[in-house]
Amino acid sequence: QxxxxxxxxxxxxxxxxxxxxxxxxxxxxxxxxxxxxxxxxxxxxxxxxxxxxxxxxxxxxxxxxxxxxxxxxxxxxxxxxxxxxxxxxxxxxxxxxxxxxxxxxxxxxxxxxxxxxxxxxAPSIHAPAAYLHSVSSPWPFSMWAFDVVGPINPPASNGHMYFLAATDYFTKWVEAITLKTVEGQHVVSFIHKNLLCRFGIPHDIVSDSGTHFKNEKVRNLCHKHNIQHHFSAPYYPQGNGQAEATNKILIRVLERTVETGRDWYEKMHNALWAY
Ligand SMILES: [Zn+2]
Incomplete structure (x- = not known):
């Protein structure tokens, strides 16, 4: 109704x-x-x-x-x-x-x-608002939210059309790369190069259940390093809200740069710093 x-x-x-x-x-x-x-x-x-x-x-x-x-x-x-x-x-x-x-x-x-x-x-149950992003991690770089943004039109001059981004729940630090396509091996290499080698092994990662996240390669990596992989449903604010928030920041950057040309690929790094 x-x-x-x-x-x-x-x-x-x-x-x-x-x-x-x-x-x-x-x-x-x-x-x-x-x-x-x-x-x-x-x-x-x-x-x-x-x-x-x-x-x-x-x-x-x-x-x-x-x-x-x-x-x-x-x-x-x-x-x-x-x-x-x-x-x-x-x-x-x-x-x-x-x-x-x-x-x-x-x-x-x-x-x-x-x-x-x-x-x-009612009315006793109307307790003070619980903050929706109540997902919290106990220490920095122990829990990352993943997301893919794209396809972006027009693509960058090198043909890249997607962002693969990870945001740390605790510090809100964003790691991101751009890609032509997003598949399991890209996610694995991103986790390895951008997270494990730089921030250590996280305890948890959160993503949606897209095939680039939910596959054998990612499963093996998580198993090997004992990382818990949580899958959030789309639209659920408390689930992958962090990644959605990151998206909005990326959009803002894209919108500014798409108007002026196809150089968002280079500008992404500046954008992440500004954020
Ligand atoms: Zn109710």
Whole structure:
């Protein structure tokens, strides 16, 4: 019943995304709507087929369709790190983690109102907000979040289209390389060269379950060094939130450099330092 107004086939941002990709306006659209749509490229950005909206600050928020939004609300409110917080806190948490959709306020309100546990235990259960990124590591460089960003268009002059990035949970230090393609052996060599040789053997690593992360080669490496590999589900704020945050920083850099040419490959290193 939550998010009922949206047609489940077509997400709310379809027109925006189409326009960004094709720069053509739907003919059946009114002039007023067309005028609004023409301004969208300054407010939205597509990376790896995912739409992000520029926030009031420089942060980017990932646009979610109805199903994704519901997953995030559920996880944030009643998931492992969810504290059954009130809806205003819930909205703030979701914004802070970097997700957006137009009916967020209303959907969160509806969801909390219908939550059985909240009804049974309100108001005592509305404890202070538990910070969503409650994943914490006990010491520096013991736990890294991995992510792949891309494909990036246009590719760099050397043909590289992807970032492979790892962020340390404790220090927020980011290690990243650029690649033409991302496969198991690239991840293994990245872990070896950029993490093991420089920061020592981590205790845990976190990634999504893409085949470049979930494969024999990576499994063997982890087994050999006794590294725990955790797989996070996409969209779950508390899971791989760190890597998502890193992505947004990379996007910001990319957006600036893509406009001025194809030299983002060289600029990446500066960007990581600035961050
Ligand atoms: Zn609840």
């Amino acid at each position: 939550v998010l009922q107004t949206e047609n489940r086939e077509t997400p709310w941002y379809q027109n925006i995304k189409d326009f960004l990709q094709t720069r053509t306006l739907p003919p059946e659209m009114s002039r007023k709507e067309q005028r609004v749509l023409r301004h969208m490229p300054s407010r939205y950005f597509i990376l790896a087929d995912i739409l992000y909206r520029r926030g009031f600050s420089t942060e980017y928020a990932r646009c979610l369709d109805a199903n994704e939004a519901l997953e995030v609300i559920q996880e944030a409110h009643e998931g492992i790190c969810g504290g059954h917080v009130g809806y205003q806190t819930l909205v703030k948490q979701i914004v802070r983690v970097g997700y957006c959709w137009p009916t967020m306020q209303r959907d969160c309100h509806q969801f909390v109102k219908k939550c059985i546990k909240c009804q049974l235990h």
